[in-house]
Every structure is written in C-alpha cells, then in structure tokens.
Amino acid sequence: MDSKLPSSVRSTLLELFGQIEREFENLYIENLELRREIETLNERLAAEGQAVDGAELSKGQLKTKASHSTSQLSQKLKTTYKASTSKIVSSFKTTTSRAVCQLVKEYIGHRDGIWDVSVARTQPVVLGTASADHTALLWSIETGRCLVKYTGHVGSASGDQTAHIWRYAVQLPTPQPVADSSQIGGEDEVECSDKDEPDADGDASSDCPTIRAPLTSLKSHQGVVMAADWLVGGKQAVTASWDRTANLYEVETAELVHSLTGHDQELTHCCTHPTQRLVVTSSRDTTFRLWDFRDPSIHSVNVFQGHTDTVTSAVFTVGDNVVSGSDDRTVKVWDLKNMRSPIATIRTDSAINRINVCVGQKIIALPHDNRQVRLFDMSGVRLARLPRSSRQGHRRMVCCSAWSEDHPVCNLFTCGFDRQAIGWNINIPALLQEK
Incomplete structure (x- = not known):
C-alpha cells in the first residue's frame, strides 16, 4: 500500500x-x-x-x-x-517536531541589557524595548531604526519605583529590502567572544527624537517596578513591584484604585487578560496569583502553587488557560477552572525568563538564561530552538519574548543582556499545526 x-x-x-x-x-x-x-x-x-x-x-x-x-x-x-x-x-x-526559524532583523541601540520587549497592539505597529540604560526605545520593525527615545526614568527600567505613561507620535520610514538570512532548523551552535557583541558606541538611537518627561507618573510603590500592563479598555493599568505588591491605577488621574497584597516575596511580572478584567501576578515566592475584577463589589484571588523556584512570568492565552515559567526550569500550562495541577509541563535545562504565547498558533516562546530560545506547543511538544551562532542569535541571557501575530515578516521578538533585540520569522509547517 x-x-x-x-x-x-x-x-x-x-x-x-x-x-x-x-x-x-x-x-x-x-x-x-x-x-x-x-x-x-x-x-x-x-x-x-x-x-x-x-x-x-x-x-x-x-x-x-x-x-x-x-x-x-x-x-x-x-x-x-x-x-x-x-x-x-x-x-x-x-x-x-521542527519549525523553520529565520532571523530577520537586529535592533541595536541600547547601551545596557534589555529587560523587556513588546509590540504595539494598535496602529502604527512598532517595537518597544526597556533597558538597564534607563531608557525605553521605539523601533521601526521593518527598518530597525529607532523612532523615539524615552529618558524620563532615573532608574533602570523603572528602578526609580515609578511607572510612567507617555505619548508618542512617529513617522514610520519607508521599508527597505531585508537581506535574507539563512534558514536553519538544526541544533548546531558556535560559542561567541565578547568582540562579537554589538558596538554600543555606534548606536541607532543617538539621532532619534527624545521624550524626557511623562504625561503621568504612577508613584505608589516602595520598590523597583518590574512590569506594567493595561487592563482591557485602556482606562486602568496594573504594575508589579519588588515591594511585594501589585497596584491598580486609574490612568487619567494616576489614582491608586487597589493595592494587591498577598505575595510573600518580590513580584517579577504582571499580565492582564486581553478581553476580561483579570490580572495574573508572578513572584519569587514560587506562586502566581489570579486577581478577578469583573465584579466591582468582589475582588477574588486564587493562588497557583506548582513551581519550586521563582515564577518569572505567567501569561494569559486562549480560553481559560494560563502559562507560567520559572527558574525551576519548567513551564506549566494551567486551566483556570482547576488550579490543583497543570494540564501540561515542559521541562528544560535552563531557567526560564519572560515567556509569551502566540495565541493563533498556540506556540510558547521560552527565553532562557543559557542564551537559548525554544518553542513549544501548548501540549508540551518541542517545535524548535532558535538559531545561535557566531553571526546571529543572542550572545547573553535572553530576558523576554513577544509575538506579533499579524506582522507579515517578523512575528517573534526577543531581547537580552547582549543589548540587542531580534526579530524572527517563525514558520510552523501545516503538518505540525494539525497535530
């Protein structure tokens, strides 16, 4: 046959x-x-x-x-x-279980490690990075040029205990043809020396417009602000801090609406649900918590215990699922209706930093302390490891990942201690998507 x-x-x-x-x-x-x-x-x-x-x-x-x-x-x-x-x-x-991963663009301009990377949810679609050099930069995804630099913080990416809201207006440059990087699906890698790192002295942000003051400053924390996110509707924001609390603010007035207490140690991350008034916070106390603000009179909280080390991030995905990553070298997929045990566990060989989930294709991007970035599906099957060699890929710890599902070329971004962000094109064969 x-x-x-x-x-x-x-x-x-x-x-x-x-x-x-x-x-x-x-x-x-x-x-x-x-x-x-x-x-x-x-x-x-x-x-x-x-x-x-x-x-x-x-x-x-x-x-x-x-x-x-x-x-x-x-x-x-x-x-x-x-x-x-x-x-x-x-x-x-x-x-x-192999995906095709192609490096498309490198975004070089920060003078210190990049802690966080994000993609605008509305037009114009731009890339944002926050760095230990006290600045945040907005980039043209297509050209790799810096569009705006924000210098309002006096600490490393909110190390000054505040969160800032600022407005930007950008003129996107005309995209230039992008040189094709070699497609790879293999596991080979070459160690890199310090001389291979991007030269910060010739950075791309030196001549871009600079914003030096925020529209609003949120000032209720007593420790470093590690993360912030918008609640659905854009009128409220939540922040997570080393002071062991998460704060919910009214953006227009900068008023503190709720201080979310209960974690025993410093918070590492916070994330909001894309369509519902739900917040998830991660902590060094090995737990993450789900806060429910859908009923104005009841603010319930559920505690998820399943990791043995710091929970570095927890993010919402499709349906009633949350995905959490930890320094215990695992990623776990949870059903919010049953928090006793995860429905899938991914075990790796290195601590995991801020994960992100591609909702459309249900792919989890795992940035690691060991400079690798791996892709898994929601059932825990490994799809790929992003290329890393002397010419491409991250050369230091990878701190964060962010998907941009609607972008035609770059649909995944990563950043790290090597002071650069990278745009990737991830192609999942149809055979794997049907699994």
Whole structure:
C-alpha cells in the first residue's frame, strides 16, 4: 500500500527506525558480552570457593559475593539500556517536531541589557524595548531604526519605583529590502567572544527624537517596578513591584484604585487578560496569583502553587488557560477552572525568563538564561530552538519574548543582556499545526 506520508517525513521516519535498529543491535551484543562476563565471574568465584587462605568458604558467603557482583553488572546493563533509549526518544522528538526559524532583523541601540520587549497592539505597529540604560526605545520593525527615545526614568527600567505613561507620535520610514538570512532548523551552535557583541558606541538611537518627561507618573510603590500592563479598555493599568505588591491605577488621574497584597516575596511580572478584567501576578515566592475584577463589589484571588523556584512570568492565552515559567526550569500550562495541577509541563535545562504565547498558533516562546530560545506547543511538544551562532542569535541571557501575530515578516521578538533585540520569522509547517 502506498504511504500517504509526505516524502520528507517518511524518509525521516525510516532514518530514525534505522537508528533504533542499530542501537538495539549494539545493546544485544553488549548484553551477550555481559552475560558471558557473569558466567566467567561465577566460575571464578566457584573455584575460589575451594579454599581461601586454607579455609573453605561457606555456601552462603559464596552466594552473597556472587549475587553482589551480578547485581553490579545488572545495574550497568539497566543504565546502558536507559541511556540509549532516552537518546533515541530525544532524537525522535527533536527531529519530527521542527519549525523553520529565520532571523530577520537586529535592533541595536541600547547601551545596557534589555529587560523587556513588546509590540504595539494598535496602529502604527512598532517595537518597544526597556533597558538597564534607563531608557525605553521605539523601533521601526521593518527598518530597525529607532523612532523615539524615552529618558524620563532615573532608574533602570523603572528602578526609580515609578511607572510612567507617555505619548508618542512617529513617522514610520519607508521599508527597505531585508537581506535574507539563512534558514536553519538544526541544533548546531558556535560559542561567541565578547568582540562579537554589538558596538554600543555606534548606536541607532543617538539621532532619534527624545521624550524626557511623562504625561503621568504612577508613584505608589516602595520598590523597583518590574512590569506594567493595561487592563482591557485602556482606562486602568496594573504594575508589579519588588515591594511585594501589585497596584491598580486609574490612568487619567494616576489614582491608586487597589493595592494587591498577598505575595510573600518580590513580584517579577504582571499580565492582564486581553478581553476580561483579570490580572495574573508572578513572584519569587514560587506562586502566581489570579486577581478577578469583573465584579466591582468582589475582588477574588486564587493562588497557583506548582513551581519550586521563582515564577518569572505567567501569561494569559486562549480560553481559560494560563502559562507560567520559572527558574525551576519548567513551564506549566494551567486551566483556570482547576488550579490543583497543570494540564501540561515542559521541562528544560535552563531557567526560564519572560515567556509569551502566540495565541493563533498556540506556540510558547521560552527565553532562557543559557542564551537559548525554544518553542513549544501548548501540549508540551518541542517545535524548535532558535538559531545561535557566531553571526546571529543572542550572545547573553535572553530576558523576554513577544509575538506579533499579524506582522507579515517578523512575528517573534526577543531581547537580552547582549543589548540587542531580534526579530524572527517563525514558520510552523501545516503538518505540525494539525497535530
């Protein structure tokens, strides 16, 4: 019967099954050798049992010694099987769930690490970055040029304990043709030296318009403000701080409406629901909390406990789901109707920073401390790892990711301690989307 699988998928499967056959053939040969070794050892022990220093070993002593040696060899065999089969399974997952990732544009202009990246939800669609150099920049996504620089803060990205609201007007430049970067789907990477880092002295923000003062300053926190977001409707905003609270403000008057208390340690992030008056806050106390403002007379809160280290971010996605990332190297998908346990868990090899979910394709972008960015679907299947080499990709810790689902070229952005933001084109094959 003719196979209905695409030829590329079929060839990949045949190659993998060939690898599996070779692995188990090697294991079978090694198993035979180990059994022969056991038989030889038992024969030697039986011979030694005739006399040791002129005294005959008891049958019980001989049995114990032989059993101990056999146990050691059995453990070696189990370890060999486990390592080999894990290698096969890992290879199968990585090869059969591959997205095509292409680096499109680098945004270089900050003089220190970039903590956060975001994309405007309304027209004109621009890229925003917040940095430890005390500035926030707006960029043209197409050209990589800085459009506006904001210098109103006196601390690192709200390290001055305030959140600022400011207005901008930009004239988007005419897009120029973008040089095509090589498409890659592989796992190879090359270590980079410091001399490969972007040169901040020739930054792109030196000649762009500068805004030096905010329209409104929100000043009720007693610690560093780590994150801020707009509630649906745009009339209220929420902030998260190291003072262990999240604050809800009336934007027009800068009035503090609610101070959300309950976390035991510093907050790391906050996020609002795109269509409902819901807020989720993350904390170093290993929890994240859901705050419900839909009923003006009741402000309920639910606590989600499932991580063993700092929850670096928690974000809303489609339906009643929330996705959380942590320094415990896991990402978890939760159903808000059942907060006892996650419906999916992704385990990785590095701490995870501010995640973001592509709602349309249900893809989670994971920025890591180890400079990698990985993509998973909502069920926990790995789709890709973004390319990293001496010529492209992040060279330091990746702090944040942000999707722009409607942009025709750049649909994912990342930023990090290497002082640059990067725009990517992520293409998920139709076969994977149907899974």
